Amino acid sequence: MEILTKDFYNRDTLAVARDLLGRELVRALEDGTETRCRITETEAYIGRVDKACHAYNYRRTARTETLFAPPGTAYIYLIYGMYHCLNFVTEEEGEPAAVLIRGAVPVTNGDIIAENRFGRKMEAMTSYQRKNFLNGPGKLCEGLALTRAQNGLDLTDPAGGLYVCQGTPPAPSAIHISERVGIDYAEEAVHFPWRFYL
DNA sequence: CTTCAGATGCTCT
DNA sequence: GAGCATCTGAAGA
Numbered sequence: 716m717e718i719l720t721k722d723f724y725n726r727d728t729l730a731v732a733r734d735l736l737g738r739e740l741v742r743a744l745e746d747g748t749e750t751r752c753r754i755t756e757t758e759a760y761i762g763r764v765d766k767a768c769h770a771y772n773y774r775r776t777a778r779t780e781t782l783f784a785p786p787g788t789a790y791i792y793l794i795y796g797m798y799h800c801l802n803f804v805t806e807e808e809g810e811p812a813a814v815l816i817r818g819a820v821p822v823t824n825g826d827i828i829a830e831n832r833f834g835r836k837m838e839a840m841t842s843y844q845r846k847n848f849l850n851g852p853g854k855l856c857e858g859l860a861l862t863r864a865q866n867g868l869d870l871t872d873p874a875g876g877l878y879v880c881q882g883t884p885p886a887p888s889a890i891h892i893s894e895r896v897g898i899d900y901a902e903e904a905v906h907f908p909w910r911f912y913l
Numbered sequence: 914c915t916t917c918a919g920a921t922g923c924t925c926t
Numbered sequence: 927g928a929g930c931a932t933c934t935g936a937a938g939a
Contacts, residue, residue: 758931767931769924778924795932796921802931815931853932897931 716880721871723879724786728805728812732759733911735803735814736890739822739882742859743873750827750859752849753882756818756912758895760802762811765909767901770811781867782811789868789877791861798853799862803870803879817896818912819849828858889913 716739724731735757743749762770762782769792770779781790782804790802790813802813821828821837829837832854833844840848849855856862861877868875895910 760931769931776925792931793921793923795930796923798921798932800931817931847933851932857933895931900929901931 716882718871718873719787719879719881721785721787724803724805724870725807726786726805728759728761728814729909731803731805732757732814732909733890735816735879736911736913737882737885739880740816740819740859741873741878741880742861743876744827744860745876748824748827750824751822751880752819752825752828752855752859753822754816754819754879756816756850757910758815758817759805759909759911760813760815761806761909765901765907766904767895767898767907768811768813773811775811779811782813783809784867787869787871789865789870789875791856791863791866793863794853799856800852801856801859801861815852816855817852817910819855821849831860832858885913 735754738754739751740754741751760768762768770782784804785808786805788804790804791799794800801816804813806812826836849858868877870878891912892908893910
C-alpha cells in the first residue's frame with residue numbers, strides 16, 4: 716500500500732490532523748515483524764499561535780528541536796516520567812508544528828502489539844484491556860514499542876521502520892471534532908477545536 | 914460504571 | 927524545584 720510522502724505532511728496542520736484519520740500506521744520492528752494499525756484520534760499543535768505547543772512562539776530548545784525538522788519527521792517525547800507521545804511534524808521546515816497521534820485500532824499482527832501492552836496475545840486480553848488497547852498516546856507508543864530512541868525518524872522512508880500508508884478514508888460524517896485533552900495550562904488555546912477522532 | 918492517588922524522570926526556570 | 931499533550935489499579939456506587 717502506498718506510503719504517504721513529504722507532500723502529505725507539508726500542509727496546514729489542521730488539514731493533516733483531520734486527514735490522518737483512517738490512515739494505516741506501520742511499525743516494522745528489528746526482528747522483521749511488522750504491525751499495522753488504523754489511526755482513530757489526532758490533535759494538532761501549531762507553535763506559531765498555540766500556547767499548548769512545546770514550541771509556542773518558536774521556542775527552540777533541545778527538546779523542541781525536532782519540531783523544526785522537515786515535515787514527515789517523527790517527534791517523540793517522554794511525558795510524566797514514564798510514557799511517550801508520538802507526533803508527526805507538519806508544515807514547511809522551520810515552522811514548528813505537529814500532529815499528536817492519540818489513538819488507533821490494530822489491523823495486522825495485533826498479537827505483537829498486545830504482547831507489548833499486556834504481555835499476552837489479543838485472544839487472552841480481558842474485556843477491560845480490549846477497551847483500553849491503543850486509545851491514548853502513551854498506550855499507542857507502548858503498543859508499537861516507540862520511545863525517544865525513535866525521535867527524529869523519517870516517516871517518509873520505510874527503512875526507518877515507522878511510516879504511514881493511505882489506508883481507508885473515513886466518511887466525513889464519521890469525523891468528530893472537540894477541544895484537546897490535558898492542556899489546562901494553555902489559556903485561550905484550551906478551547907481550540909483541534910482534536911479529531913472517529 | 915465512576916473517581917482518585919500515585920508512579921516517575923525529563924525539561925525548563 | 928515545579929510541572930507535565932498520561933496511565934493504572936483500587937475502591938466505591
